[in-house]
Amino acid sequence: xxxxxxxxxxxxxxxxxxxxxxxxxxxxxxxxxxxxxxxxxxxxxxxxxxxxxxxxxxxxxxxxxxxxxxxxxxxxxxxxxxxxxxxxxxxxxxxxxxxxxxxxxxxxxxxxxxxxxxxxxxxxxxxxxxxxxxxxxxxxxxxxxxxxxxxxxxxxxxxxxxxxxxxxxxxxxxxxxxxxxxxxxxxxxxxxxxxxxxxxxxxxxxxxxxxxxxxxxxxxxxxxxxxxxxxxxxxxxxxxxxxxxxxxxxxxxxxxxxxxxxxxxxxxxxxxxxxxxxxxxxxxxxx
Amino acid sequence: xxxxxxxxxxxxxxxxxxxxxxxxxxxxxxxxxxxxxxxxxxxxxxxxxxxxxxxxxxxxxxxxxxxxxxxxxxxxxxxxxxxxxxxxxxxxxxxxxxxxxxxxxxxxxxxxxxxxxxxxxxxxxxxxxxxxxxxxxxxxxxxxxxxxxxxxxxxxxxxxxxxxxxxxxxxxxxxxxxxxxxxxxxxxxxxxxxxxxxxxxxxxxxxxxxxxxxxxxxxxxxxxxxxxxxxxxxxxxxxxxxxxxxxxxxxxxxxxxxxxxxxxxxxxxxxxxxxxxxxxxxxxxxxxxx
Numbered sequence: 001x002x003x004x005x006x007x008x009x010x011x012x013x014x015x016x017x018x019x020x021x022x023x024x025x026x027x028x029x030x031x032x033x034x035x036x037x038x039x040x041x042x043x044x045x046x047x048x049x050x051x052x053x054x055x056x057x058x059x060x061x062x063x064x065x066x067x068x069x070x071x072x073x074x075x076x077x078x079x080x081x082x083x084x085x086x087x088x089x090x091x092x093x094x095x096x097x098x099x100x101x102x103x104x105x106x107x108x109x110x111x112x113x114x115x116x117x118x119x120x121x122x123x124x125x126x127x128x129x130x131x132x133x134x135x136x137x138x139x140x141x142x143x144x145x146x147x148x149x150x151x152x153x154x155x156x157x158x159x160x161x162x163x164x165x166x167x168x169x170x171x172x173x174x175x176x177x178x179x180x181x182x183x184x185x186x187x188x189x190x191x192x193x194x195x196x197x198x199x200x201x202x203x204x205x206x207x208x209x210x211x212x213x214x215x216x217x218x219x220x221x222x223x224x225x226x227x228x229x230x231x232x233x234x235x236x237x238x239x240x241x242x243x244x245x246x247x248x249x250x251x252x253x254x255x256x257x258x259x260x261x262x263x264x265x266x267x268x269x270x271x272x273x274x275x276x277x278x279x280x281x282x283x284x285x286x287x
Numbered sequence: 288x289x290x291x292x293x294x295x296x297x298x299x300x301x302x303x304x305x306x307x308x309x310x311x312x313x314x315x316x317x318x319x320x321x322x323x324x325x326x327x328x329x330x331x332x333x334x335x336x337x338x339x340x341x342x343x344x345x346x347x348x349x350x351x352x353x354x355x356x357x358x359x360x361x362x363x364x365x366x367x368x369x370x371x372x373x374x375x376x377x378x379x380x381x382x383x384x385x386x387x388x389x390x391x392x393x394x395x396x397x398x399x400x401x402x403x404x405x406x407x408x409x410x411x412x413x414x415x416x417x418x419x420x421x422x423x424x425x426x427x428x429x430x431x432x433x434x435x436x437x438x439x440x441x442x443x444x445x446x447x448x449x450x451x452x453x454x455x456x457x458x459x460x461x462x463x464x465x466x467x468x469x470x471x472x473x474x475x476x477x478x479x480x481x482x483x484x485x486x487x488x489x490x491x492x493x494x495x496x497x498x499x500x501x502x503x504x505x506x507x508x509x510x511x512x513x514x515x516x517x518x519x520x521x522x523x524x525x526x527x528x529x530x531x532x533x534x535x536x537x538x539x540x541x542x543x544x545x546x547x548x549x550x551x552x553x554x555x556x557x558x559x560x561x562x563x564x565x566x567x568x569x570x571x572x573x574x575x576x577x
Contacts, residue, residue, distance in 0.1 A: 093504075094503070094504070097498075097503045097504070098501065099501075100498070100501035101500070105499050111492060111499070112492075112496075113492055124496065124497075124500070125500040127293060127296055128500050128501065128502040128506065129500065129501055129502075130289065130290050130292075130293055131292075133290075133291070136292065172496075172500070176501075
């Protein structure tokens with residue numbers, strides 16, 4: 001399903017993004033009730049392979065319910081949800097872990113195992129799905145390098161700053177190379193500068209072909225970077241807006257920093273590629 | 288099924304669970320071990336008592352005193368009937384002369400008293416040895432009534448009351464064993480499930496992360512199941528160790544005490560391991576929703 005992120009490979013930053021217009025997530029007229037309370041009301045949308053979707057809305061608007069339906073922590077009261085090849089109406093309980101292996105998740109509160117090292121936190125995700133230990137060492141080293149935390153691999157997770165913890169959480173979310181990354185208010189606990197770093201990493205992951213669904217309260221961030229935005233209000237989709245591609249300026253800074261370490265010829269080529277990818281394409285348009 | 292990294296994780300987490308909950312884990316093992324020790328002790332007491340009772344029962348006989356005027360043919364017929372009766376192991380005819388000789392031996396130094404007798408007052412009798420299986424007092428009463436019905440029989444003396452009392456004691460012990468067994472079962476399930484519950488609550492983040500990254504339900508549950516089973520095995524092992532030490536000490540004081548065979552002790556430890564796993568299952572069902 002599309003191009004995968006290659007940790008440690010700068011081409012993830014610079015190569016034009018692949019969106020193959022095949023849906024990796026589909027909601028068909030989904031209602032979700034918690035007892036008498038209707039959390040979602042007739043919600044329908046699709047997320048294509050390699051797409052970056054912002055889901056915005058006030059508290060209680062239904063953002064987290066959308067994510068819980070995607071991970072099949074919840075099932076629709078009516079309608080259906082399709083994630084990859086998994087259909088909510090035909091889902092068996094024992095298939096849920098298989099679905100979750102195709103999804104990476106990042107949360108506002110990081111959800112790391114505090115007493116474990118950075119390396120072990122990331123390795124945990126690979127161990128659980130049965131990756132051999134030699135491969136775990138290699139993959140975890142690569143992905144930690146990729147999020148810039150390899151040098152802190154032996155530190156306990158609790159000793160890291162908020163931004164660093166979120167980067168570990170992202171590393172854990174992508175180490176198994178999921179097709180979808182769900183980010184539930186990932187910058188909610190972070191100051192603006194650190195938020196920017198985290199957002200950059202999410203953009204880079206997306207650039208590698210992974211579909212990203214991110215919920216946020218931050219309308220400014222959405223206005224600045226959101227290329228497709230679904231607004232939820234009272235459990236219904238208020239607007240589903242598709243705009244031209246936006247990339248955060250610091251993505252370029254990060255890319256440039258990495259490029260500086262490479263030889264001049266390669267550097268030049270990378271910058272050109274990156275430039276090609278970052279230029280606005282069609283401008284704003286509503287769908 | 289699982290690779291070595293996963294197996295290392297499963298075993299490590301099971302031991303970790305016990306390590307993290309040192310106090311409650313130790314308390315659980317001690318309580319469960321004590322309960323198992325009680326069960327093992329009661330079982331041993333019952334088994335030993337039963338063996339003593341079997342021996343005592345083997346010595347109990349029915350004495351059938353015969354009328355003085357009994358004809359030899361009638362005596363032979365009665366003997367044949369008695370020997371053919373279910374539960375009768377052996378029938379021995381005791382002549383009056385043999386009876387007085389036996390009496391003389393029993394009196395020992397006071398045997399001189401018998402010299403005063405001009406005639407032998409003791410009647411001929413049959414001494415019946417019963418099978419140890421014939422332990423039901425009702426069956427003995429029935430036998431006694433049947434034998435009394437023969438016209439050549441003067442009196443039947445059976446130790447019915449004594450047998451009844453032995454039966455009651457055995458039944459009481461078996462009942463106590465069952466109650467102790469139930470107590471052990473309940474306490475084992477309770478203490479282990481409580482410790483495992485605490486471990487589950489403490490590991491909520493780890494469990495959540497495991498669900499998040501696609502661990503199967505079994506993979507999440509197994510460490511807790513193993514942890515309970517390990518605590519059960521430990522409790523069973525300690526109980527057996529204490530029991531062996533006690534037996535070693537007692538066997539120096541008293542001869543012929545029956546003790547468990549190695550296989551039975553192993554069975555006991557396995558039972559306690561299963562109880563531990565049962566306690567974990569209880570905690571997992573109630574406190575871990577996947």
